[in-house]
Amino acid sequence: MSEREQILGRIREALRVAAPKPGLLSGPGQRVPPHEKRPTDFRPWLPVVGDSFEERAALFAKNSAELKTDFQLVANRDELQTKLLALAHAEGWKKIATHAGELTNYAFAALGLPVVQTGGRYKLDELESSDAGITECDALVAQTGSVVVTTRSAGGRALSVLPPHHVVLARRDQLLRDLPAAFTALKQRYGSSYPSMMCLITGPSRTGDIERILVLGAHGPKKLTIFCM
Amino acid sequence: MSTVAQVFKETARRMTHDLRHRSWIQNALGKYYVGRDEKKARFQNWQEARQAAAEIKWDAVNHLDKYLEQFVSKIEARGTKVFWASTGQQACDYIVGVAKKHRVRSIVKSKAMTGEEIHLAQALEKSGVEVVETDLGEYIVQLREEAPYHIVFPAMHLTRHEISDLFNKKLGSAPTDSPEELTMIARRTLRKKYCAADMGISGANFAIAETGMISLTTNEGNGRLSTSLPRIHVALIGIEKVLPTLDDLALFLPMLATAGAAQAVSCYNTFIAGPRQEREPDGPDEFHVVLLDNGRTRLLADAEQRDTLHCIRCGGCLNVCPIYKNIGGHSYATTYMGPIGSVLTPHMRGLTEWKHLSFASSLCGACTEACPVKIDLHHHLLQNRRNAIRCKSPWWEKLIFQGFVTLMNHPLLYRLGVKLGWFGQKFHGLVKGTKLDPVYAWTQSRELPPLARNSFKDYWRRKQS
Structure with a gap:
C-alpha cells in the first residue's frame, strides 16, 4: 500500500469517532453557540470599511501611513509623469525594471531610463541591480492597505520583491473594499487557471526580529510607493 | 523521574531566577500586548471571528481526508510533485533525494516549524548541502547554533549587542548598536545566498483545498525570494494545514497577523499554485509539496484533543503564558514551546517521557483565551495529566490523596x-x-x-x- 493510502487510511480510521464542535468548552464570556452551517461571510466581524470611493481611499491612505507605504492619488497621466520624475530624481535612479502593461509602458517612456523588462526571461543580476521595480497590480485593498499582485499582472515573481523600491501603478477602479472582495476578484479573474503565484503585499518589507524594533527592508523592498489614478 | 524532566526542571529553575532574562521578555512582550489589543479592537467582533475560525478549522480537520485529496489533485494538476511522508525520516530522505538528483549545492530556507520538527536542515547538511535560514531571527539563531526561542520571534531573547558580537565574529562585520544597521548586514549577506541558491525550502501557513494552493506568510519577504529565485522549491507542510476555500483566508490572514505579531495583516501573504507556468517569466521549474504526518494522525484519533490540530502556529498562547514568560522558550527543549507545545509534544514524542510539560502550567486559561481558533489548551493540559496518571500512578501520590x-x-x-x-x-x-x-x-x-x-x-x- 502506498504511503498516501496509509496516511489517508489512518485519517479515516481516526475520524470514525466524532469530535465535539468548538466553542462549547472555552471559559466564561467566551461561549458562542456554534453556527448551524460553517460561516462563509466574514464581513460582520472584520474591520469596517465605508462604501464610497472617498471612504475607501481615506482608509487606504490611513493604513498606508501606518505601514509606511507612500500612497498618492494622481489625477491624470501628466501628474503621474511629474511625480515619477520627481521620485527618480530624488532617489537618483539609474536603471529601472518593469513589465509590459498599459500604465507601465507609459511610465517607462516618461522616465526615459535604461530598463530591464521581465516579460520574458531576464538576467537575475540585471534585475537585482535595478533601482526600482515598477509594476501594475490586480487590486488595492482599503481594509488592510494591501496591494494584490500576481505573476500575470506584475511581471513575474521577482520584479515586485527584488529591487529596493517597489512602485505600483493602479487605477481608481482597482481600489476594492476589503479582503473578501479581493478574493472574489481573484476568483473571477483567474478562476479557470490561476497564476502560479499571487501575493497580498502590505507595506514595504519589514522585520522586528532584533529587540522587536521595526526595521524596513529586511529582504524585500525598503520602499513601497503606490500611485492610484 | 526521567532525565528530560530533570533537565527541564533544572533549566526552568535557572531561567526563573535570571532577572535580566525576565525583564527582557516582559519588555519585548509589553509592546506586543499593546499592538495586539489595538488590532483586535478593529475587528467588529473578535469573539465571533474566533468562533467562525474554529468552526472552519473543525470542518477542515474533521473532513481531512476529503480536503487533502482535493488539495492534492488540484495542485498536482498544475505540475506540482506531491510526496506523502508518514515520518520525519521519510520526508528528510525525500528532500535530500531531490537535492542530490539535481546536484543542489546551496539551499535558502524560509522559516518552517515543520523543518525544525524533523531536523531537516541537519539532514541536508549531513549530505553536504549548505542550508541558510533566511528569516532574520532564524538566521541569527542558526549562526549561534541554537534552537529558536519562540515560534514567531526566534531571536527574541537576544540583545542588539549580542547580535552585533555574533555578526562580528561570524560575518566579520563592524560592531554596531543599530538594529537597522544589523538588519542591513544580514540583508547584504543573504542577498548573495538567494541569487546563488539552487533550491528554496518553505513551510506553509495554509493549504487551500478548493484551489490547490499553499499560503505562505512572511514579513521580511524571505518567503517570496526563497520561492521565486531558486530553480527548485520544496514546501514541507503538516497534513493538518488545509483550509477548505480561498475565501477563508479573508478571515484567517488578519487573525493570524493580529494574534501572532500584533499586525492587521502580515507584509507578504503569498499563494503558490505550482511551478512556473507557461508564459510566466520566472519562478522555479520544479515545485515539490511534502505532506507530513509525523504523529498527526495519532493526535487526530484522540477526539477529545483533536482541536489541537486547528493550530495555526501564531504563537499567541506563548506570549500570554505565565510559565513561558518565566522559563523562556529554550527550557522546554521541544520544537513547539509554550502551551501549544506542552499539549502537542507528549502526543508526538510520548507521554511518559514528556508528561512533565502537562504539569508546567498554572491552568490559568490565558492560552485558551488568546487562541484565535479556540483550542481548549488548558483543558488539554489537564487531560494529559489525567492520561499520564492513568498510565502509572506513583504509590506515594495515591497515599497522599487517601x-x-x-x-x-x-x-x-x-x-x-x-x-x-x-x-x-x-x-x-x-x-x-x-x-x-x-x-x-x-x-x-x-x-x-x-x-x-x-x-x-x-x-x-x-x-x-
Missing part, C-alpha cells in the same frame, strides 16, 4: 490538624530552608505566611454565641 480524603471527611481530624499546624510552625525555623523542611519546595524562594492561632470557624462560633 490521607487528604480521610482528613476532609472527618471534621474533628481536620480541626486537630489545623491546631497541630499552628503549633508545629513555631519550630519551623529550626529546619526552614534546609532539606529537612517538609515545605521546602515553597520556602526555598518564598516566605510561608504564619498560620492563625484561631481558625475562622472558631472566630465565627465565638461571635455567634
Whole structure:
C-alpha cells in the first residue's frame, strides 16, 4: 500500500469517532453557540470599511501611513509623469525594471531610463541591480492597505520583491473594499487557471526580529510607493 | 523521574531566577500586548471571528481526508510533485533525494516549524548541502547554533549587542548598536545566498483545498525570494494545514497577523499554485509539496484533543503564558514551546517521557483565551495529566490523596490538624530552608505566611454565641 493510502487510511480510521464542535468548552464570556452551517461571510466581524470611493481611499491612505507605504492619488497621466520624475530624481535612479502593461509602458517612456523588462526571461543580476521595480497590480485593498499582485499582472515573481523600491501603478477602479472582495476578484479573474503565484503585499518589507524594533527592508523592498489614478 | 524532566526542571529553575532574562521578555512582550489589543479592537467582533475560525478549522480537520485529496489533485494538476511522508525520516530522505538528483549545492530556507520538527536542515547538511535560514531571527539563531526561542520571534531573547558580537565574529562585520544597521548586514549577506541558491525550502501557513494552493506568510519577504529565485522549491507542510476555500483566508490572514505579531495583516501573504507556468517569466521549474504526518494522525484519533490540530502556529498562547514568560522558550527543549507545545509534544514524542510539560502550567486559561481558533489548551493540559496518571500512578501520590480524603471527611481530624499546624510552625525555623523542611519546595524562594492561632470557624462560633 502506498504511503498516501496509509496516511489517508489512518485519517479515516481516526475520524470514525466524532469530535465535539468548538466553542462549547472555552471559559466564561467566551461561549458562542456554534453556527448551524460553517460561516462563509466574514464581513460582520472584520474591520469596517465605508462604501464610497472617498471612504475607501481615506482608509487606504490611513493604513498606508501606518505601514509606511507612500500612497498618492494622481489625477491624470501628466501628474503621474511629474511625480515619477520627481521620485527618480530624488532617489537618483539609474536603471529601472518593469513589465509590459498599459500604465507601465507609459511610465517607462516618461522616465526615459535604461530598463530591464521581465516579460520574458531576464538576467537575475540585471534585475537585482535595478533601482526600482515598477509594476501594475490586480487590486488595492482599503481594509488592510494591501496591494494584490500576481505573476500575470506584475511581471513575474521577482520584479515586485527584488529591487529596493517597489512602485505600483493602479487605477481608481482597482481600489476594492476589503479582503473578501479581493478574493472574489481573484476568483473571477483567474478562476479557470490561476497564476502560479499571487501575493497580498502590505507595506514595504519589514522585520522586528532584533529587540522587536521595526526595521524596513529586511529582504524585500525598503520602499513601497503606490500611485492610484 | 526521567532525565528530560530533570533537565527541564533544572533549566526552568535557572531561567526563573535570571532577572535580566525576565525583564527582557516582559519588555519585548509589553509592546506586543499593546499592538495586539489595538488590532483586535478593529475587528467588529473578535469573539465571533474566533468562533467562525474554529468552526472552519473543525470542518477542515474533521473532513481531512476529503480536503487533502482535493488539495492534492488540484495542485498536482498544475505540475506540482506531491510526496506523502508518514515520518520525519521519510520526508528528510525525500528532500535530500531531490537535492542530490539535481546536484543542489546551496539551499535558502524560509522559516518552517515543520523543518525544525524533523531536523531537516541537519539532514541536508549531513549530505553536504549548505542550508541558510533566511528569516532574520532564524538566521541569527542558526549562526549561534541554537534552537529558536519562540515560534514567531526566534531571536527574541537576544540583545542588539549580542547580535552585533555574533555578526562580528561570524560575518566579520563592524560592531554596531543599530538594529537597522544589523538588519542591513544580514540583508547584504543573504542577498548573495538567494541569487546563488539552487533550491528554496518553505513551510506553509495554509493549504487551500478548493484551489490547490499553499499560503505562505512572511514579513521580511524571505518567503517570496526563497520561492521565486531558486530553480527548485520544496514546501514541507503538516497534513493538518488545509483550509477548505480561498475565501477563508479573508478571515484567517488578519487573525493570524493580529494574534501572532500584533499586525492587521502580515507584509507578504503569498499563494503558490505550482511551478512556473507557461508564459510566466520566472519562478522555479520544479515545485515539490511534502505532506507530513509525523504523529498527526495519532493526535487526530484522540477526539477529545483533536482541536489541537486547528493550530495555526501564531504563537499567541506563548506570549500570554505565565510559565513561558518565566522559563523562556529554550527550557522546554521541544520544537513547539509554550502551551501549544506542552499539549502537542507528549502526543508526538510520548507521554511518559514528556508528561512533565502537562504539569508546567498554572491552568490559568490565558492560552485558551488568546487562541484565535479556540483550542481548549488548558483543558488539554489537564487531560494529559489525567492520561499520564492513568498510565502509572506513583504509590506515594495515591497515599497522599487517601490521607487528604480521610482528613476532609472527618471534621474533628481536620480541626486537630489545623491546631497541630499552628503549633508545629513555631519550630519551623529550626529546619526552614534546609532539606529537612517538609515545605521546602515553597520556602526555598518564598516566605510561608504564619498560620492563625484561631481558625475562622472558631472566630465565627465565638461571635455567634
